[in-house]
Amino acid sequence: MGRGPCCEKVGLKKRPWTPAEDMKLTDYIQKHRLENWHAIPKLAGLLRCGKSCRLRWINYLRPDIKRGNFTQEEEATIIKLQELMGNKWSKIASCLPGRTDNEIKNVWNTHLKKRLAPKESSPSSNKTKDPNPSSPSKSSISYVNDDNIKNLEKNNSLKVESSRDLANLMTEIFMEPDQCNMRIEGHEPSVDDCRESSSISSLESHITSCEGKNNQDCLIQVPEIPIDSEIWSMVDDDSCFLTPEVGPVVEDGAHNNATSSIGDSKGEGETKGWLGCLEEEIDLWGTMDANAVKQLGPWGCHGGVVEEFDPVSLLLSKETLPTFCHESCASGPSMR
């Protein structure tokens, strides 16, 4: 039955690692293949749990760890990705070469969260009054993350499986009167419109009508978390973001070249591929036919072209996409 016991808890050392322990672990890992964390403590002569060794290596000893303060660009990336994906630190870390999820988590908790706190409200608290409701900034799918979806599904017995569900979801998130910034291009709803269930139908029909169209024609603007304009300027600055030269780190320590800016010359197919990854990450694919997934081409998570009917593509236009990398999808799991 099963495997052998994980690790002997008795006698395992806790608390900070000493330089000698670091040296032992580093030495062992550099001389041997990394196959079994469970076995490493014993083999390396450490009174540590394998898990502890793994954490120490991944978060501190790894040679490709980038030390020092986070740059403004990195912080902007974290902010944007956190906004987009929630506390998926490992996913966020995969977009920041040399940074670990633990480090990013710490930075978020100690710096960024506090910095944004006065202005930013959580998705669930977006229903509170917006101090400046008439100033929706850039659009994004900021609030359509898995937390939103899960909470809404839980609270409202709602399952996101169709464009109708998505429309319901979005209205559920944004329909507070004071927050009614959502609009479909060419249609400017009043606050009352937003309250009306017809707006759900309107949105649903819009989403449905977008099937098969270029997603640039299908822009739906949603309110944006108000982040400092300077951050936006950084986010908008292509040069600030990850470039192929600093592509994400993969397990062998090398960089890949998969990273590119959304909206760059590599074209829309890549953008859609990225979106496909994103959708998968936040489970927006819902009940998508498995065969349809298999048909996706050679890019991204499934390596493919995102079908036109996919939900997030309908919510985004090329110009609203942040310039994130898509490494986590394009090159497999990063090493933590």
Add this chain to the structure above:
DNA sequence: AATTTTGACAACCGCCGGATC
């Protein structure tokens, strides 16, 4: 100068999903 408070970050804890037996 001594003490208290605050901030930063390394490390731990517990849960989960997939793999293995």
Add this chain to the structure above:
DNA sequence: TGATCCGGCGGTTGTCAAAAT
């Protein structure tokens, strides 16, 4: 098929140094 393990992940805690009193 079910029990168990392993690796990964996110949340939380503990420790230490710097800043404030």
